[in-house]
Amino acid sequence: MNSDRLKISLHNLDFKNPLIAASGSFGFGREYNELYPIDCWGGISSKGLTLNGRDGNKGQRIVETASGIINSVGLQNPGVKHFIDEELPWMKQHDTVVLANLGGSCPEDYLTAVDMLNETDIDILELNISCPNVKSGGMALGIKASVAHDFVKQVRAHCRKPLMVKLSPNAENIIDMAKACEDAGADSLSLVNTFKAMAVDIRRRKPVFENVYAGLSGKAIKPIALRMAHEVCHNVKIPVVGIGGITTAQDVLEFMMVGCTAVQIATGNFTHPTIGQELPQQLIQLMDELKINHINEVKGII
Amino acid sequence: MNYTEEKVIHNQRLMSDIFVVEVSRPEGEIKPGQFFMLKAWNEELSLMRPISVYRVDANSVSFMYRVVGKGTQWISQLRRFDRIRLLGALGNGFPCEEVKGKIALVGGGVGIPPLYETAKRLSSNANSVDVYLGYKDVLFAFEEFEDVCNDIFISSETGMEGYKGFVTDLLKPEKYDAVFTCGPLPMMRKVIEMCKKTGTPIWCSMENHFGCGIGACLVCSCKTVLGMKRACKDGPVFKGEELIFE
Secondary structure: OHHHHOOEEEOOEEEOOOEEEOOOOOOOOHHHHOOOOHHHOOEEEOOOEOOOOEOOOOOOOEEEEOOEEEEOOOOOEOOHHHHHHHHHHHHOOOOOEEEEEEOOOOHHHHHHHHHHHHOOOOOEEEEEOOOOOOOOOOHHHHHOHHHHHHHHHHHHHHOOOOEEEEEOOOOOOHHHHHHHHHHOOOOEEEEOOOEEEEOEEOOOOEEOOOOOEEEEEOHHHHHHHHHHHHHHHOOOOOOEEEEOOOOOHHHHHHHHHOOOOEEEEOOHHHHOOOHHHHHHHHHHHHHHHOOOOOHHHHOOOO | OEEEEEEEEEEEEEEOOEEEEEEEOOOOOOOOOOEEEEEOOOOOOOOOEEEEOOEEOOOEEEEEEEOOOHHHHHHHOOOOOOEEEEEEEEOOOOOOOOOOOEEEEEEEHHHOHHHHHHHHHHHHOOOEEEEEEEEOOOOOOOHHHHHOOOEEEEEEOOOOOOEEOOHHHOOOHHHOOEEEEEOOHHHHHHHHHHHHHHOOOEEEEOOOOOOOOOOOOOOOEEEEOOEEEEOOOOOOEEEHHHEOOO
16 A cells, blocks of 8 residues: 555654655745645644744845755744644644744743643644754754753753754764754754855855855755764664755655655755655655665665 | 646747746636746756746736846746746735726836736726836837837936936826836835825835745745735735835
């Protein structure tokens, strides 16, 4: 049966396939649901939330680069309360696993938000310790393993949901970072967020982005993301969700083979607006070709 | 909104870097002032390209665009029978059914093409339409307005054709029941300012760098009195008084 061949389990939750729409690329699913039924996704990670709503960054927020994009949205979002009242009930009407992606700028705000999300029926809390586009928080946490350890430990003490920590590729050492988060009580890891990058507007003679640095994603980062996923998978015992330029069925299998339990797709949604609808079938076709009966057969074989 | 593969019927250079591509029309309603995300490649580029609807015919839809980078260059090389991916129709479009009477359309540069279908619709709704078209030097896409509007006012910055100066110098908002504008930001800000003084209702089509094109990624947000709004989904057309320019 086709439908079972992609089924995976993560935190005792059943995913119909290992594909998760990544935070920031998919809003809360409403817009893409106008294009196709979003329950074709194994899971959907919400737009990055902060305790209070944020307007995001000023100036240009996106630029296309060779095989990728750089974005500087700056966590524009309606805040956790709005999410709980308005977006989550809608998301939960769909047959897909709901991840609430939480960012922030100070630990107190994070913890208050975690307390609020505990009382909801989100399936997984994805903790963003790695947003490169927020000057006052996020990134610092995502760089030093010791800082991340202390922070994740605090969140763990509050969090009654499965806790997935989203890692930055800008960490000083991705293996140390992953181990620190595991040790602090993370239930799983997702990696990688965007790479700190830059673009210059030579006509204006200025950086493209007001924050100067912003986050690179898309196919350009895939080989590095894959290497990091491989390294992390070999050094932690908790499940790892791979992210970074995944746009094809082959990409999905590559991340599964290096040990990922599931994958997330962000930029791919912009390149192929119906990727969530098409990828499961393409995966099945590729598995047929490679004589893979169930996707888990190839998990961690490399 | 649909994501479809369409056939190129015609792709023609109008002048220097201005092209028109006519493609088979996808199903569904297309409103003046709406846009599509276009893709004429597979994975070579990461983003689709937002282009406003220039004209809608029974079996086709046309886009007039300026070649500014790799995406539009790619689109400009399409030939008859080639395939192109369309995502749309997107955005709200101009409120053609909500205004009545004497309407002014003020366009600048590649902001002019979306006003053609708008003028066509407004005229067919028995409105009286004047268009104000501002160019840098060489004119394009102005003859077709003759059939769908009352009066055409033309300016060019170099004075090569029409009035020498900005098209806003010609506009008298007090003569109109409503004004629609699409073009460079400084021009639109000026139009909004003029309309504010005369109390003329003004709608403005915003341009920005888009990511998804459907309202999910928030890279095209604009600041408004009602909070942050997505140019691609809540717009691109906004009431002039709602926009906050920084």
